[in-house]
Amino acid sequence: MSDRAQRLALLQDLELMMQEAEDPARKEKEEAMGFPLDGMAKLEKERLKLLKHIPLADLRTYERIRHKYPRAVVRVAGRICLGCFQTLPTSATRGVSEDGPLPLCENCGRILYWT
Amino acid sequence: MTAEDFLSYFSEARFVKELRSRTKDGALSEMATVLAQDGGIGDPSVLFEMIRRRENLGSTALGRGVAVPHGRTTIATKTQVVFARSRKGVDYDALDGEPCRLLFLIVAPYEDRRQEYLPLLGKIVEVVNEEPVRGKLLEVSTFGEFQQAIREAFRE
Numbered sequence: 254m255s256d257r258a259q260r261l262a263l264l265q266d267l268e269l270m271m272q273e274a275e276d277p278a279r280k281e282k283e284e285a286m287g288f289p290l291d292g293m294a295k296l297e298k299e300r301l302k303l304l305k306h307i308p309l310a311d312l313r314t315y316e317r318i319r320h321k322y323p324r325a326v327v328r329v330a331g332r333i334c335l336g337c338f339q340t341l342p343t344s345a346t347r348g349v350s351e352d353g354p355l356p357l358c359e360n361c362g363r364i365l366y367w368t
Numbered sequence: 369m370t371a372e373d374f375l376s377y378f379s380e381a382r383f384v385k386e387l388r389s390r391t392k393d394g395a396l397s398e399m400a401t402v403l404a405q406d407g408g409i410g411d412p413s414v415l416f417e418m419i420r421r422r423e424n425l426g427s428t429a430l431g432r433g434v435a436v437p438h439g440r441t442t443i444a445t446k447t448q449v450v451f452a453r454s455r456k457g458v459d460y461d462a463l464d465g466e467p468c469r470l471l472f473l474i475v476a477p478y479e480d481r482r483q484e485y486l487p488l489l490g491k492i493v494e495v496v497n498e499e500p501v502r503g504k505l506l507e508v509s510t511f512g513e514f515q516q517a518i519r520e521a522f523r524e
Binding site: 259262263265266267269270273274282283286287288289290291292293295296299323324326327328330335368 | 409410413417422425426431440442478479486489490493
């Protein structure tokens with residue numbers, strides 16, 4: 254996974270975690286099991302720190318896709334995009350250069366990453 | 369959930385008889401590496417970061433020597449659990465101050481179509497809530513013995 258795609262995957266995990274923790278029904282269930290969810294301020298700090306390490310263009314791409322789908326970054330398994338489950342063309346490659354475009358699924362437009 | 373359903377989330381490759389690390393981050397990193405290797409996740413660092421951040425949201429130590437770190441991540445494709453034991457105990461910042469000796473790491477994908485993540489988390493909490501079960505899990509030395517202890521817990 255490229256560092257750029259990895260940072261976006263980390264951001265996505267963090268933002269979805271915060272989103273779930275803000276859901277009252279979810280919070281109630283977890284707290285009833287014995288897991289307090291009281292560290293939102295810490296997570297927000299981490300999010301702001303992480304944002305500083307993401308190029309603005311990547312962030313714009315990520316935000317644009319997040320407006321359309323709940324998850325902007327998806328895994329590739331074999332040659333399948335796990336966002337839309339379409340087979341990627343053979344030209345889709347796992348390599349992302351530091352200044353090139355992010356790899357996007359030709360079908361759904363989500364950001365692809367390979368593990 | 370039957371015992372076999374419950375056990376289907378575990379595997380021999382994700383059974384850690386004795387953790388090497390006694391620190392919270394060290395133990396979580398060991399468990400993330402085990403899951404990454406067995407779960408086809410690749411780089412364990414994304415997994416570890418997710419788990420570490422989940423701990424910042426709120427400790428997953430339940431007290432009485434048990435911790436259930438858990439979370440969802442983009443890089444997971446299915447719900448899996450790592451069971452790890454530490455006879456010496458991991459310093460986990462539990463509210464009761466007890467070191468954690470039994471750890472269950474649950475990692476799930478966001479596309480949880482079977483909606484299995486929270487029920488599984490709840491079942492683990494229910495199982496380890498029983499003192500005799502905790503006692504047996506502290507003594508198991510093979511995955512087979514672990515399976516046996518879980519089956520007995522479901523029968524009782």
